[in-house]
Amino acid sequence: MTGALSESPEPLPVVLVGAGNMGRHWIRTIESTPEVRLVGIVDLDLDLAARVAQDEALDVAIGSSVSEVAARSGGAAVVNVTVPAAHRPVNEEALFAGLPVLCEKPIAPTLVDALQQAALAEVAGGLLMVSQSRRYFTELVRLRAxxxxxGRVGAITTEFYKAPHFGGFRDRMEQPLLVDMAIHQFDMARYLLRADPVSVSCSSWNPAWSWYDGDASAAATFEFDDGARYSFTGSWCAPGRETSWNGAWRISAEHGTAVWDGDGVPEADGIDSLPEAPDGPEEIAGSLAEFVRSLRSGEVPQNEIHENIHSLAMVEAAVLSARTGERVDIAQLLELRYAEAVRTERRTDVRERLEQWGSVARLRLRGAAEVAS
Incomplete structure (x- = not known):
C-alpha cells in the first residue's frame, strides 16, 4: 500500500458503488458510523442512484464513474457493493485512481479473477479488502478464543439448514448453496482454525421438493494443514427447525468440546470459564470498522485480498469435487488457476506481476508485504 491515511479526527470520506438493495444496507451502515462520511454514490443507473439518495435524504455526488465522483466529492476510499461480475472493473478503476477499496464478498466469480485482482492491487499499490462480514460476530470471536x-482442534462441524424463497438469480444457479452461501461458513472455519485448507471431498444434490434449479444441498469435508478436519452439511430447501444463518457449530479439541448455535453464547467444557465477548460493531459494520482502522494504521486487515483467496478456493474446490466425485487437492487447484490467470490476464503490467510470483504457495505473505510497503 502506498501509505496509510493519517490518523485524522475527521471522518473518512467514502464513495459507495452499487445502489441496489445491498447498497441501501451499506448506506445506512455508513451513515451510522462516525468514522466515515458518505460523499458519493456511483451506479450505471443514474436514476436509481438519485432515487436512493433522495429516499435516504443524502446530499452526495452522483455519477457513473468511480474516479470522477471521487474527484468531485473528495472521496478518499471506495465501498464496492456491485455484483461479483462487476467487481474487477470497479476495483481496477478505484485502485488506479489511488482509492483503497472495501469490496463485498465474493471478491470474484472465479479463482482466476481473484488472483488477477490480487496482482492488480499489487501493481496499483493500494489496499483491496474483502468484506467477509460474518467474521465480525462477537460470539464467533468468543468461540475462537x-x-x-x-488446545489442538481435531474436528469442526457445521450444520446449516434454511428454506429461503429468494426468487431471482439464486433459484437458477447451478450450485446456489455452495457458491452463494457456504463461503461464509468456509471462511468462518478458516478463522476458527487459523489454518488453510489442503483438500476437500464434496457431494451435492437437489431434493425432489426443491424450488431451486441447481443443487440446494451439499456435504463437504475439508482437511486443513494443521491436521484438523472441517465438515459442512447443509441445505437451502430444508423447512422446519431451521438453523441460524451462521449455522450450528461443534468444535472437538484436545481438552474439551465447544458448541455454538450461531446466535447465542457458545457453550464449552474443558475450560473453567468462558472468555469475555469483545466489544465492537458486528457484520458489515465490523468489516467497515476494520477497513478504516487499517487505513489509519497501515496494518494488514484480516480479509486483505491475498488472504481471502483461500476461502474462495474452498468454494471452487468443493464445487469441482461435487461435479467430478473426486477429492480435490486445493494447492494443485490454486496452481492450475494461477497458470490460467497468467495466460488470460489482459493488462500487461498485471500479467507481468503475476509471472513474477512464480507460484501461489506464498500468497498470504505477498499480501502482508504489499500492504506494509
Whole structure:
C-alpha cells in the first residue's frame, strides 16, 4: 500500500458503488458510523442512484464513474457493493485512481479473477479488502478464543439448514448453496482454525421438493494443514427447525468440546470459564470498522485480498469435487488457476506481476508485504 491515511479526527470520506438493495444496507451502515462520511454514490443507473439518495435524504455526488465522483466529492476510499461480475472493473478503476477499496464478498466469480485482482492491487499499490462480514460476530470471536483454550482442534462441524424463497438469480444457479452461501461458513472455519485448507471431498444434490434449479444441498469435508478436519452439511430447501444463518457449530479439541448455535453464547467444557465477548460493531459494520482502522494504521486487515483467496478456493474446490466425485487437492487447484490467470490476464503490467510470483504457495505473505510497503 502506498501509505496509510493519517490518523485524522475527521471522518473518512467514502464513495459507495452499487445502489441496489445491498447498497441501501451499506448506506445506512455508513451513515451510522462516525468514522466515515458518505460523499458519493456511483451506479450505471443514474436514476436509481438519485432515487436512493433522495429516499435516504443524502446530499452526495452522483455519477457513473468511480474516479470522477471521487474527484468531485473528495472521496478518499471506495465501498464496492456491485455484483461479483462487476467487481474487477470497479476495483481496477478505484485502485488506479489511488482509492483503497472495501469490496463485498465474493471478491470474484472465479479463482482466476481473484488472483488477477490480487496482482492488480499489487501493481496499483493500494489496499483491496474483502468484506467477509460474518467474521465480525462477537460470539464467533468468543468461540475462537474458546477454541484456543481447548488446545489442538481435531474436528469442526457445521450444520446449516434454511428454506429461503429468494426468487431471482439464486433459484437458477447451478450450485446456489455452495457458491452463494457456504463461503461464509468456509471462511468462518478458516478463522476458527487459523489454518488453510489442503483438500476437500464434496457431494451435492437437489431434493425432489426443491424450488431451486441447481443443487440446494451439499456435504463437504475439508482437511486443513494443521491436521484438523472441517465438515459442512447443509441445505437451502430444508423447512422446519431451521438453523441460524451462521449455522450450528461443534468444535472437538484436545481438552474439551465447544458448541455454538450461531446466535447465542457458545457453550464449552474443558475450560473453567468462558472468555469475555469483545466489544465492537458486528457484520458489515465490523468489516467497515476494520477497513478504516487499517487505513489509519497501515496494518494488514484480516480479509486483505491475498488472504481471502483461500476461502474462495474452498468454494471452487468443493464445487469441482461435487461435479467430478473426486477429492480435490486445493494447492494443485490454486496452481492450475494461477497458470490460467497468467495466460488470460489482459493488462500487461498485471500479467507481468503475476509471472513474477512464480507460484501461489506464498500468497498470504505477498499480501502482508504489499500492504506494509
Amino acid at each position: 474458546i477454541a484456543d483454550r481447548l
